[in-house]
Amino acid sequence: EETSFEIELTREVRNLKIMLYWHDRPASYYSAKALVNDLDITVQLPDGSVYDPYILDTSVNGVLQQAVRGKDRVNNIEQVVIDHAMPGRYLVKVKGYEVPFGPQAFKVVYNWDEPELRLLQPAGGELYKNGQNRQIQWSHPGHESDAYEFSYSNNNGANWVVLPDATITNSRRFWNIPGIISTDVLFKIKHLASGQESISQPFTILREMIFSVNSPCENVIDVSWTRLNGIDSMAVLIFNGNEMETVGITDDTNFRIENLKGGQTYWVTVQPIRGTKLGERSIAKPVVTASNVFCDPPGAGGDFSIRAEDSLLVNRAPSLREAQLNFRLNLRNESPDEFADTIFLQVLKNGVEYAKDTLVKDWAPGERYRWNSSVKAEGNPGETAEFTLVISKNEDTNPHNDTAVVHWRYLSTEPLVLPYEEDMFALPDTVYRAGRNPGMAGWSHWDLNLSSTAISAGTKPGQGFFTMSRLEGQQAELIGHYNFSNYSVNDDVRMTLEIPQFNQLGIDCHIRGNDTARWISISLIDPYTQLPSLS
Secondary structure, eight states, X not given: OEEXXXXXXXXXXXXXXXXXXXXXXXXXXXXXXOOOSEEEEEEEOTTSOEEOOEEOOOSGGGTXXXXXXXXXXXXXXXXXXXXXXXXXXXXXXXXXXXXXXXOOOOEEEEEEEOSSOEEEESOSSOXXXXXXXXXXXXXXXXXXXXXXXXXXXXXXXXXXXXXXXXXXXXXXXXXXXXXXXEEEEEEEEEETTTOOEEEOOOEEEEOOOOEEEEOSSTTOEEEEEOOOTTOOEXXXXXXXXXXXXXXXXXXXXXXXXXXXXTTOEXXXXXXXXXXTEEOOOOOOEEEEOOSSOOOOOOSOTTOEEEEESOSEEEEEESOSSGGGXXXXXXXXXXXXXXXXXXXXXEEEETTEEEEEEEEEEEEOTTOEEEEEEEEEOOOOTTOEEEEEEEEEOTTOSOGGGSEEEEEEEEEEXXXXXXXXXXXXXXXXXXXXXXXXXXXXXXXXXXXXXXXXXXXXXXXXXXXXXXXXESSTTOOEEEEEXXXXXXXXXXXXXXXXXXXXXXXXXXXXXXXXXXXXXXXXXXXXXXXXXXXXXXX
């Protein structure tokens, strides 16, 4: 079967590229050829000539050879390139060469380069630092070997400084960023033969900021730097698990980040500001907050604070851990005074009083205490609730830090009925961040644990489960809960896993009888054949 359509050009262009793409179905694990459905694209030019896509010689002897036009039997992306395209009609034909699993949908896209001179990089809005070696890039089809003049302005075009000659390769050259400070820098390229010019939009050049970080006590990080001429203020940023988040802006030379967790690794950086324009961030630095080194109590006499250790609490039925899910609180005497008094805990469930507890203890100045309250979250399977924990004591001078909120879910795992099949490719489009993610969307009997803020995960229809990591060595842990109350140990129950690209992944598999038992490792590789054994 063949489909054709036309592209009409009204003017002469360069590098007309017409690309064919189709989402091919997965090949068999044991197939020597990855391509299943094979389509072909051809383009007939206005003069009647026919162009095939470019293909590479994938043999050992051909890896250094240039691509040539021909029929592609390897890839599900094919591209026809016409270096110098004249005005006229271009007939695009897509034909099925071998389609054992049809019909096969496809898409065709095309673009081209305009013949005029265009400065591509910098384009405007860039953040550069003094001393960096940055690449300048431009497009001028048909004039790649011509001579050009390059210059910059640090006052929005009032004056220009011409750059010395440099090596030009593929319409690119490097520029060593000068020691200027400006938020109104422009860059200009000039074609000497024709006089054509292309000028960027304004961009910023500021200095590299050298800063230091340290954690003098468990819940703070101190950031400091040296004041530089031309820098008006400084933004301080910390990685929040997804991106660098600004936690403060100051015109001082130091900043304290508070309310952190002790013994945790945080990534911190600074970003210079001139007027209202931000410069490029410095390379982030890691710092581990101090553990068991308490900061001096900042509060007034009598001040007392609470923080819930678990902001998300999950019960699961059936479960042997259910009785262990009580509220765990971190209390602190924020005052510089010692005292002996009773701490009262009031628990509200969805705004309605739920339970009470008390704690009697002697408190040293600034002392922290981990309290396992006797109050436990209870309810019905499938229920969700918001628990509000409120502490009180005599003469507490600051009521604003006396409340903590815990979000609670009660997940139910229904008895399994065999045969049973699960398909991750049917899960909804969802993104998961670092830490515990109990009850995945569409799979409430599965929990996901991510090892650090450097890794995130997600699910997408047709794609299944995937991870995204900024660092090597990160781990994603999937825990499935199955209720086998309909079966006994005498029943022959078997499980089969289908894991695409299994050999490219590092996967460990474990099983246990309940959620308090020891995990038992299961090998997914046959010890004799060294082949995947997923049953």
